[in-house]
Amino acid sequence: MKVLRVQYGHPEAPHQFAESLRTTGFAVIANHPIPHELISGVFQDWKAWFAREEKHDYRYDATTQAGYFPFKTENAKGSKVKDLKEFFHLFLETPLPSGLSEQTREMYTRMASLGVELLGWLQENTSAAVREKLSMPLTEMSLRSRETLLRPIHYPALSGGEEEGAIRAAAHEDINLITLLPAATAPGLEVKDLAGNWHAVECNPGDIVINAGDMLQEATGGHYISTTHRVMNPEGPASTEPRYSMPLFIHPRPEVRLSERHTAGSYLNERLREIGLLKQDEKRLV
Secondary structure, eight states: OOOOEEETTOTTHHHHHHHHHHHHSEEEEESOSSOHHHHHHHHHHHHHHHTSGGGGGGBOBTTTTBEEEOTTOOBOTTOOSBOSOEEEEBOTTOOOOTTOOTHHHHHHHHHHHHHHHHHHHHHHTSOHHHHTTOSSOHHHHTTTOSOOEEOOEEEOOOOSOOOTTOOSEEEEOOSSSEEEEEOOSSOOEEEEOTTSOEEEOOOOTTOEEEEEOHHHHHHTTTSSOOOOEEEOOOOGGGGGSOEEEOOEEEOOOTTOBOSSSOBHHHHHHHHHHHTTSSOTTOOOOO
């Protein structure tokens, strides 16, 4: 399974990016315009924040999905075992928790802008037959969206007493259009090919991993594939070290029509119930 490492700024980058997402669901962007120092600084801010007890004062609201999600809150679709992680949901209008600098807000803005640019690459390098299936251009789907989500994640060091079958992030697909994932602080990300084999995603410090989500797959009739991926538990000495990651999920506005059967809003609520972040009688309010 060949996930392409695309050089931002190269004349062939848009075509290579679209082709990698079409064939594997993933791509890696190198030499992108987001400063490495900014990404590193935001990682350090959240590492310190997750170590504080006051994080529990920011527990999430199910109706908005914003705030702090304690350890072992989420499970992958179809899994009864909770993932070994805690995380925070930050939307465009979510106030920053105390103790965090404005670096996080700057990174959100820069990554969201890059995400729209990458959707433009897909729009330009997708066949006319597929584009005709779209209710609107991909770049317009996320325009002024309040749903785009930054999720700082802390995977604690393993204790050795984990529940059988529990891993840092069980096999899943993302819900949104595309996900931008700056290189995490430790390895572990794996993707599944069509034959059922797992492959580690190679990502150098400073790179950003991009993957297609279920909403992009739905909107394009399966032209871009939402590939199953997971974060495996480390072994040996690495098991005593935590891992931090910080994906940005590019979401359409709720009213955007993805297909005959779904708007972005109806699809999101369905999936949030499946992964345990909403009860069956709840829905996400915007």
